[in-house]
Amino acid sequence: MENELRVALAQISPVWLNKKLTLEKIESSISEAAKEKAELIVFGEALLPGYPFWLAYTNGAAWNLKVNKQLHAHYITNAIDPESGELDVLKKMAKEHHIAIYIGIIERAKDRGGHSIYASLVYINEEGQIKSVHRKLQPTYDERLTWAPGDGNGLRVHPLKKFTVGGLNCWENWMPLPRAALYGQGENLHIAVWPGSLHNTKDITRFIARESRSYVISVSGLMTKHDFPKDTPYLEQILETCPDTLANGGSAIAGPDGKWEVEPITFKEGIFYHTLDFNRVLEERQNFDPVGHYSRPDVTKLIVNRERQSTIEIIENK
Numbered sequence: 001m002e003n004e005l006r007v008a009l010a011q012i013s014p015v016w017l018n019k020k021l022t023l024e025k026i027e028s029s030i031s032e033a034a035k036e037k038a039e040l041i042v043f044g045e046a047l048l049p050g051y052p053f054w055l056a057y058t059n060g061a062a063w064n065l066k067v068n069k070q071l072h073a074h075y076i077t078n079a080i081d082p083e084s085g086e087l088d089v090l091k092k093m094a095k096e097h098h099i100a101i102y103i104g105i106i107e108r109a110k111d112r113g114g115h116s117i118y119a120s121l122v123y124i125n126e127e128g129q130i131k132s133v134h135r136k137l138q139p140t141y142d143e144r145l146t147w148a149p150g151d152g153n154g155l156r157v158h159p160l161k162k163f164t165v166g167g168l169n170c171w172e173n174w175m176p177l178p179r180a181a182l183y184g185q186g187e188n189l190h191i192a193v194w195p196g197s198l199h200n201t202k203d204i205t206r207f208i209a210r211e212s213r214s215y216v217i218s219v220s221g222l223m224t225k226h227d228f229p230k231d232t233p234y235l236e237q238i239l240e241t242c243p244d245t246l247a248n249g250g251s252a253i254a255g256p257d258g259k260w261e262v263e264p265i266t267f268k269e270g271i272f273y274h275t276l277d278f279n280r281v282l283e284e285r286q287n288f289d290p291v292g293h294y295s296r297p298d299v300t301k302l303i304v305n306r307e308r309q310s311t312i313e314i315i316e317n318k
Helices: 019-036 064-075 088-097 141-145 170-174 177-185 198-214 235-241 279-284
Strands: 004-011 040-043 099-108 117-125 130-135 158-160 163-169 189-194 214-221 222-224 245-254 260-266 270-277
Touching: 004 019, 004 214, 004 245, 004 260, 019 040, 019 088, 019 270, 040 189, 040 198, 040 214, 088 245, 099 163, 099 189, 117 163, 117 279, 141 198, 163 177, 170 189, 170 198, 177 198, 177 260, 189 198, 198 245, 198 260, 222 235, 245 270, 270 279
Parallel strands: 004 040, 040 099, 163 189, 189 214
Antiparallel strands: 004 270, 099 117, 117 130, 158 163, 214 245, 222 245, 245 260
16 A cells, blocks of 8 residues: 555635634644545645735735735734744644645744745644745745745655655746756655645646656635635725635646646635555656656756755854
8 A cells, every 4th residue: 555645635715814723724624634544635825824815905016005014914923933833733633643744834934033924835744743844935926025035945855655745835836947856856746735726726737747747736725705804904905806706726636647636626615535546657757757767967957955045144152
């Protein structure tokens, strides 16, 4: 059974910008997946505590606007600091149920001063250890008004049974070189996390699978205007202009031949299951392997800087 991996796609909405209640919802999803014998569960981008949807509906780029300042401060207050133990409950559940977890969080990073936030993809292994925190390299468009750009420290892959798993956030999946960085480390199960919507997942999921000859799991969140908590700052202003549906899901799995194993699921909240067969990876690498027999490192080669970036280096006498 080492060749098989049972995976769970947690397509859920957050309790928007409320880290405590969203975390409780995530815990419930992990418990449910564990009962179904899942060995890996994946959650969407920025799920904990939510995607910054307000930026598109509050004149987000306006300079010095109070509404955006206050929502940004509220966002930071609900961001996650893994180093202070805010993910310990997930680590405990991973170990207890022997289930690996990929989850998108908004990270409040102490090593960058603690006042800027990052869209980070966290991997917790089945032993309950945080093995990587990948900060999104380049926030997309209006995301740059609230998220800081990350670094290459989290461009890592991890063993999971016979598989080698790695992941990227949202439109990072369109960046050829970060994909190649994971391929070069032996990735054969790629995790792509999204805030939601079919238009994001319907093409790139299959494209990466065909390019890498790997399994690709895309997991998205959900969000409707009814999911905004009543205590959201400036809620009335947001609701005046936002559509009924902000994120419609689109979670899916493509096999190593690029064909759908689980077609995109939209407008449906839940946890969806599938079993992957590692041997399929080996079969599809027969005629194409982008970093093996079908590569020319003597002609083109990628350099990856995995140093965690910081503005200071402290040197003290011992």
